Amino acid sequence: MATRTEGGGGKLSGKVAIVTGASKGIGRAICVELAQCGYHIIVNYKSDDEGASQTLEKVKKEGSNGRIMRFDVANYDETQNAMDDILKSFASIDVLVNNASLTNTERHFLDADEEWWNRIIAVNLSSAFLCGQRAANIMARKGSGVIINGGFTRLAVY
Numbered sequence: 001m002a003t004r005t006e007g008g009g010g011k012l013s014g015k016v017a018i019v020t021g022a023s024k025g026i027g028r029a030i031c032v033e034l035a036q037c038g039y040h041i042i043v044n045y046k047s048d049d050e051g052a053s054q055t056l057e058k059v060k061k062e063g064s065n066g067r068i069m070r071f072d073v074a075n076y077d078e079t080q081n082a083m084d085d086i087l088k089s090f091a092s093i094d095v096l097v098n099n100a101s102l103t104n105t106e107r108h109f110l111d112a113d114e115e116w117w118n119r120i121i122a123v124n125l126s127s128a129f130l131c132g133q134r135a136a137n138i139m140a141r142k143g144s145g146v147i148i149n150g151g152f153t154r155l156a157v158y
Ligand SMILES: NC(=O)c1ccc[n+]([C@@H]2O[C@H](COP(=O)([O-])OP(=O)(O)OC[C@H]3O[C@@H](n4cnc5c(N)ncnc54)[C@H](O)[C@@H]3O)[C@@H](O)[C@H]2O)c1
Pocket: 020, 021, 022, 023, 024, 025, 026, 027, 044, 045, 046, 047, 048, 071, 072, 073, 074, 098, 099, 100, 101, 102, 103, 123, 150, 151, 152, 154
Protein backbone atom coordinates (compact mmCIF):
# COMPACT_ATOMS: atom_id res chain seq x y z
CA MET A 1 0.00 0.00 0.00
CA ALA A 2 1.05 3.55 -0.63
CA THR A 3 2.57 5.30 2.34
CA ARG A 4 2.12 8.87 3.38
CA THR A 5 5.52 9.83 2.04
CA GLU A 6 6.12 7.59 -0.94
CA GLY A 7 4.23 5.88 -3.70
CA GLY A 8 0.91 7.43 -2.77
CA GLY A 9 -1.05 10.29 -4.16
CA GLY A 10 0.26 12.84 -1.73
CA LYS A 11 -2.08 15.37 -0.19
CA LEU A 12 -4.86 16.41 -2.56
CA SER A 13 -3.48 14.21 -5.31
CA GLY A 14 -6.87 13.93 -6.95
CA LYS A 15 -6.38 10.21 -7.32
CA VAL A 16 -9.37 7.95 -6.73
CA ALA A 17 -9.42 4.79 -4.61
CA ILE A 18 -12.36 2.39 -4.27
CA VAL A 19 -12.46 0.23 -1.16
CA THR A 20 -15.15 -2.47 -1.11
CA GLY A 21 -16.78 -3.60 2.13
CA ALA A 22 -15.61 -0.45 3.89
CA SER A 23 -18.39 0.19 6.39
CA LYS A 24 -16.26 -1.27 9.18
CA GLY A 25 -13.20 -3.33 10.06
CA ILE A 26 -10.20 -3.61 7.80
CA GLY A 27 -11.98 -1.85 4.91
CA ARG A 28 -12.53 1.24 7.06
CA ALA A 29 -8.89 1.22 8.20
CA ILE A 30 -7.73 1.02 4.57
CA CYS A 31 -9.92 4.02 3.70
CA VAL A 32 -8.34 6.07 6.48
CA GLU A 33 -4.83 5.07 5.42
CA LEU A 34 -5.48 5.95 1.77
CA ALA A 35 -7.11 9.23 2.83
CA GLN A 36 -3.90 10.08 4.67
CA CYS A 37 -2.13 9.57 1.34
CA GLY A 38 -4.47 12.10 -0.27
CA TYR A 39 -6.72 9.75 -2.21
CA HIS A 40 -10.34 10.58 -2.90
CA ILE A 41 -12.13 7.58 -1.37
CA ILE A 42 -15.15 5.65 -2.65
CA VAL A 43 -16.48 3.85 0.42
CA ASN A 44 -18.41 0.82 -0.83
CA TYR A 45 -20.91 -0.97 1.38
CA LYS A 46 -23.89 -3.26 0.97
CA SER A 47 -26.34 -2.48 3.77
CA ASP A 48 -24.73 -0.61 6.66
CA ASP A 49 -25.49 3.05 5.77
CA GLU A 50 -24.46 4.30 9.18
CA GLY A 51 -21.15 2.43 9.18
CA ALA A 52 -20.31 3.68 5.70
CA SER A 53 -21.11 7.27 6.73
CA GLN A 54 -18.85 6.90 9.77
CA THR A 55 -16.04 5.70 7.50
CA LEU A 56 -16.51 8.74 5.27
CA GLU A 57 -16.38 11.00 8.33
CA LYS A 58 -13.02 9.47 9.25
CA VAL A 59 -11.80 10.04 5.69
CA LYS A 60 -12.78 13.70 5.95
CA LYS A 61 -11.03 14.03 9.31
CA GLU A 62 -7.83 13.08 7.46
CA GLY A 63 -8.32 16.10 5.20
CA SER A 64 -9.45 14.03 2.22
CA ASN A 65 -12.85 13.56 0.66
CA GLY A 66 -15.00 10.92 -0.99
CA ARG A 67 -18.42 9.43 -1.11
CA ILE A 68 -20.25 6.36 0.03
CA MET A 69 -21.58 3.98 -2.64
CA ARG A 70 -23.99 1.18 -1.96
CA PHE A 71 -23.61 -1.87 -4.20
CA ASP A 72 -23.35 -5.61 -3.85
CA VAL A 73 -19.88 -6.66 -5.02
CA ALA A 74 -21.35 -10.01 -6.10
CA ASN A 75 -23.97 -8.51 -8.40
CA TYR A 76 -23.00 -7.95 -12.04
CA ASP A 77 -25.37 -5.08 -12.83
CA GLU A 78 -24.71 -3.26 -9.56
CA THR A 79 -20.92 -3.43 -9.93
CA GLN A 80 -20.92 -2.34 -13.57
CA ASN A 81 -23.33 0.53 -12.86
CA ALA A 82 -21.16 1.60 -9.94
CA MET A 83 -18.03 1.65 -12.11
CA ASP A 84 -19.90 3.68 -14.75
CA ASP A 85 -21.02 6.12 -12.09
CA ILE A 86 -17.51 6.49 -10.67
CA LEU A 87 -16.05 7.06 -14.13
CA LYS A 88 -18.66 9.69 -14.93
CA SER A 89 -17.86 11.52 -11.69
CA PHE A 90 -14.08 11.19 -11.61
CA ALA A 91 -12.91 10.03 -15.06
CA SER A 92 -10.39 7.71 -13.43
CA ILE A 93 -9.91 4.83 -11.03
CA ASP A 94 -6.41 4.66 -9.58
CA VAL A 95 -6.74 2.08 -6.80
CA LEU A 96 -9.22 -0.73 -6.20
CA VAL A 97 -9.12 -2.67 -2.96
CA ASN A 98 -11.27 -5.81 -3.17
CA ASN A 99 -11.77 -6.11 0.57
CA ALA A 100 -15.45 -7.05 0.93
CA SER A 101 -16.17 -10.58 1.95
CA LEU A 102 -18.52 -12.69 3.98
CA THR A 103 -16.79 -13.49 7.23
CA ASN A 104 -17.96 -15.86 9.94
CA THR A 105 -18.87 -18.28 7.18
CA GLU A 106 -17.79 -21.47 8.90
CA ARG A 107 -20.07 -24.41 8.31
CA HIS A 108 -19.65 -28.06 8.87
CA PHE A 109 -19.22 -29.67 5.47
CA LEU A 110 -22.08 -32.06 6.18
CA ASP A 111 -24.47 -29.15 6.88
CA ALA A 112 -23.46 -26.87 4.03
CA ASP A 113 -25.89 -26.37 1.18
CA GLU A 114 -25.49 -25.18 -2.39
CA GLU A 115 -27.01 -21.77 -1.74
CA TRP A 116 -24.44 -21.10 1.01
CA TRP A 117 -21.61 -22.27 -1.22
CA ASN A 118 -22.69 -20.18 -4.20
CA ARG A 119 -23.13 -17.01 -2.17
CA ILE A 120 -19.68 -17.28 -0.60
CA ILE A 121 -18.04 -17.96 -3.94
CA ALA A 122 -19.90 -14.97 -5.41
CA VAL A 123 -19.01 -12.50 -2.64
CA ASN A 124 -15.53 -13.73 -1.72
CA LEU A 125 -14.28 -14.70 -5.18
CA SER A 126 -16.39 -13.64 -8.17
CA SER A 127 -16.45 -10.06 -6.86
CA ALA A 128 -12.78 -9.81 -7.78
CA PHE A 129 -13.74 -10.40 -11.40
CA LEU A 130 -16.84 -8.20 -11.38
CA CYS A 131 -15.11 -5.18 -9.86
CA GLY A 132 -11.55 -5.99 -10.91
CA GLN A 133 -11.88 -6.62 -14.63
CA ARG A 134 -13.66 -3.36 -15.26
CA ALA A 135 -11.20 -1.41 -13.13
CA ALA A 136 -8.27 -3.21 -14.80
CA ASN A 137 -9.54 -2.18 -18.25
CA ILE A 138 -9.72 1.44 -17.14
CA MET A 139 -6.24 1.26 -15.59
CA ALA A 140 -4.76 -0.51 -18.63
CA ARG A 141 -6.02 2.21 -20.96
CA LYS A 142 -4.55 4.83 -18.63
CA GLY A 143 -1.27 2.91 -18.22
CA SER A 144 -1.35 2.88 -14.42
CA GLY A 145 -3.35 1.66 -11.47
CA VAL A 146 -3.30 -0.73 -8.54
CA ILE A 147 -5.67 -3.56 -7.60
CA ILE A 148 -5.34 -5.21 -4.21
CA ASN A 149 -7.23 -8.44 -3.63
CA GLY A 150 -7.97 -9.18 -0.01
CA GLY A 151 -10.57 -11.69 0.95
CA PHE A 152 -10.48 -14.72 -1.27
CA THR A 153 -9.30 -17.27 1.17
CA ARG A 154 -12.23 -16.64 3.49
CA LEU A 155 -13.99 -19.96 3.13
CA ALA A 156 -13.97 -22.42 5.94
CA VAL A 157 -15.64 -25.78 5.70
CA TYR A 158 -15.19 -28.23 8.49
N1 LIG B 1 -10.02 -10.00 10.30
C1 LIG B 1 -9.16 -10.95 9.98
O1 LIG B 1 -8.51 -11.57 10.84
C2 LIG B 1 -8.88 -11.30 8.53
C3 LIG B 1 -7.91 -12.24 8.25
C4 LIG B 1 -7.65 -12.56 6.92
C5 LIG B 1 -8.37 -11.94 5.91
N2 LIG B 1 -9.31 -11.04 6.21
C6 LIG B 1 -10.03 -10.43 5.10
O2 LIG B 1 -10.00 -9.01 5.20
C7 LIG B 1 -11.23 -8.50 4.71
C8 LIG B 1 -11.91 -7.65 5.76
O3 LIG B 1 -12.06 -8.39 6.95
P1 LIG B 1 -12.81 -7.80 8.22
O4 LIG B 1 -12.37 -8.56 9.39
O5 LIG B 1 -12.69 -6.31 8.22
O6 LIG B 1 -14.32 -8.26 7.88
P2 LIG B 1 -15.71 -7.58 8.27
O7 LIG B 1 -16.71 -8.69 8.30
O8 LIG B 1 -15.56 -6.70 9.46
O9 LIG B 1 -15.98 -6.65 7.00
C9 LIG B 1 -16.35 -7.17 5.77
C10 LIG B 1 -17.09 -6.09 5.05
O10 LIG B 1 -17.54 -6.58 3.78
C11 LIG B 1 -18.88 -6.13 3.61
N3 LIG B 1 -19.57 -6.96 2.66
C12 LIG B 1 -19.97 -8.25 2.80
N4 LIG B 1 -20.61 -8.66 1.70
C13 LIG B 1 -20.63 -7.61 0.84
C14 LIG B 1 -21.15 -7.43 -0.45
N5 LIG B 1 -21.80 -8.42 -1.08
N6 LIG B 1 -20.98 -6.23 -1.07
C15 LIG B 1 -20.33 -5.22 -0.44
N7 LIG B 1 -19.82 -5.34 0.81
C16 LIG B 1 -19.97 -6.52 1.43
C17 LIG B 1 -19.49 -6.22 4.99
O11 LIG B 1 -20.67 -5.45 5.09
C18 LIG B 1 -18.34 -5.62 5.82
O12 LIG B 1 -18.39 -4.21 5.81
C19 LIG B 1 -12.10 -9.69 4.32
O13 LIG B 1 -11.95 -9.89 2.94
C20 LIG B 1 -11.50 -10.83 5.11
O14 LIG B 1 -11.72 -12.04 4.46
C21 LIG B 1 -9.59 -10.69 7.50
